[in-house]
Amino acid sequence: MSTILIIDDEKAIRKTLNEILTFEGYKVTEASDGEEGLKLFSSTTFDVVLCDIKMPKMDGIEFLVKATELNPDVPVVMISGHGTIETAVDAVKKGAFDYISKPPDLNRMLITLRNAMDKNTLSKETRTLKRKVSRVQEMIGESEGIARIKDTIEKVAPTDARVLVTGENGVGKEMVARWIHEKSNRNTGPIIEVNCAAIPGELIESELFGHEKGSFTSAIKQRIGKFEQASGGTLFLDEVGDMSLSAQAKVLRALQEGKITRVGGDKEISVDVRVVAATNKDLLKEVEDKNFRLDLYHRLGVILIHVPSLNERRDDIPLLVDKFLGDIGVEYGQAKKTIDKKAMDALQRHNWSGNIRELRNVVERLVILSGKSIQLEDVNNYVLPR
Ligand SMILES: Nc1ncnc2c1ncn2[C@@H]1O[C@H](COP(=O)(O)OP(=O)(O)OP(=O)(O)O)[C@@H](O)[C@H]1O
Numbered sequence: 053m054s055t056i057l058i059i060d061d062e063k064a065i066r067k068t069l070n071e072i073l074t075f076e077g078y079k080v081t082e083a084s085d086g087e088e089g090l091k092l093f094s095s096t097t098f099d100v101v102l103c104d105i106k107m108p109k110m111d112g113i114e115f116l117v118k119a120t121e122l123n124p125d126v127p128v129v130m131i132s133g134h135g136t137i138e139t140a141v142d143a144v145k146k147g148a149f150d151y152i153s154k155p156p157d158l159n160r161m162l163i164t165l166r167n168a169m170d171k172n173t174l175s176k177e178t179r180t181l182k183r184k185v186s187r188v189q190e191m192i193g194e195s196e197g198i199a200r201i202k203d204t205i206e207k208v209a210p211t212d213a214r215v216l217v218t219g220e221n222g223v224g225k226e227m228v229a230r231w232i233h234e235k236s237n238r239n240t241g242p243i244i245e246v247n248c249a250a251i252p253g254e255l256i257e258s259e260l261f262g263h264e265k266g267s268f269t270s271a272i273k274q275r276i277g278k279f280e281q282a283s284g285g286t287l288f289l290d291e292v293g294d295m296s297l298s299a300q301a302k303v304l305r306a307l308q309e310g311k312i313t314r315v316g317g318d319k320e321i322s323v324d325v326r327v328v329a330a331t332n333k334d335l336l337k338e339v340e341d342k343n344f345r346l347d348l349y350h351r352l353g354v355i356l357i358h359v360p361s362l363n364e365r366r367d368d369i370p371l372l373v374d375k376f377l378g379d380i381g382v383e384y385g386q387a388k389k390t391i392d393k394k395a396m397d398a399l400q401r402h403n404w405s406g407n408i409r410e411l412r413n414v415v416e417r418l419v420i421l422s423g424k425s426i427q428l429e430d431v432n433n434y435v436l437p438r
């Protein structure tokens with residue numbers, strides 16, 4: 053059932069509109085001024101808003117501007133009285149979907165509302181489409197190692213189980229984390245990434261849990277932490293092995309209780325977050341060295357996914373090279389370059405200490421420096437150590 057919010061200070065008008073629209077099968081909510089309307093608007097997602105222009109407290113234009121800021125996807129139809137036609141036209145320029153005049157012509161109003169709903173559905177569809185297009189990149193590889201990872205992702209993603217992804221630099225740990233999110237039921241929610249290695253120890257708690265204004269010298273504004281931002285979605289704790297012990301203790305508590313407290317705050321806030329963590333460190337060794345908490349290790353690593361190094365899955369190199377040749381061609385707006393068999397063999401034998409990231413860089417370098425077809429000579433000149 054489609055939902056409509058009617059905002060008008062005249063009770064009689066609200067009542068009439070409500071009766072008509074309810075009869076037409078809409079679910080109607082009423083507000084008697086812009087302020088009340090905005091409160092309802094910010095707590096519920098309506099399909100359409102019908103809004104009067106002249107009202108006490110907050111008028112229709114102010115409501116329109118604020119509502120569009122909060123959610124630009126919900127169409128607002130203005131109701132214009134005799135004296136406010138010009139304002140209504142102005143409102144349309146400011147982003148209102150359309151306006152109807154008072155007293156409303158029934159047919160025209162219903163058509164306008166239907167059009168507004170269609171626009172709403174369209175923009176929702178566009179967004180879903182965009183999301184699909186910008187989706188995580190394809191995971192290339194037919195080696196046993198990659199097949200096993202894809203299989204694990206399929207099985208694990210729909211559950212809320214925590215996953216710890218391990219592997220050397222550049223093997224594709226982040227890609228695995230993004231696929232887990234994409235294939236989960238949380239994929240309409242956000243995936244929020246925290247690079248634990250990049251944030252100074254004293255700031256990581258505020259980064260993860262947020263802070264209240266004034267809780268420390270540089271906390272001039274309240275800040276919402278990554279745990280809260282990720283609510284309804286996935287929190288990706290990258291380089292988790294680099295997190296300070298004091299942050300580890302707090303993360304552990306957040307995972308155990310599903311609640312967090314902002315730095316300098318006293319309120320406990322419930323968060324609905326699935327955590328996926330990644331590290332290139334040997335966490336059990338870090339535990340031995342007292343750099344990482346064993347209890348946190350067990351909490352994070354309910355499911356372990358180890359991404360094999362590229363040297364362990366050389367069979368995948370031709371597929372990856374082919375993919376990167378295509379991608380880079382598109383990026384530079386040129387035709388896809390080809391690669392000679394001998395050159396490919398040399399790449400397949402190379403020692404890839406930087407894994408897939410290094411391979412991509414190398415292919416990019418070869419595309420820039422070689423002719424239409426990449427030759428063994430190019431590989432010898434530009435890739436292999438002399
Ligand atoms: N199977 C794959 N198919 C295609 N591209 C891949 C694959 N795995 C990784 N990549 C690409 O390789 C690059 C490195 O991957 P990613 O950032 O996921 O690695 P990482 O393990 O998180 O690296 P680091 O340890 O440096 O953080 C990215 O550009 C990613 O898109």
Ligand SMILES: [Mg+2]
Pocket residue numbers: 225226290
């Ligand atoms: Mg990474």
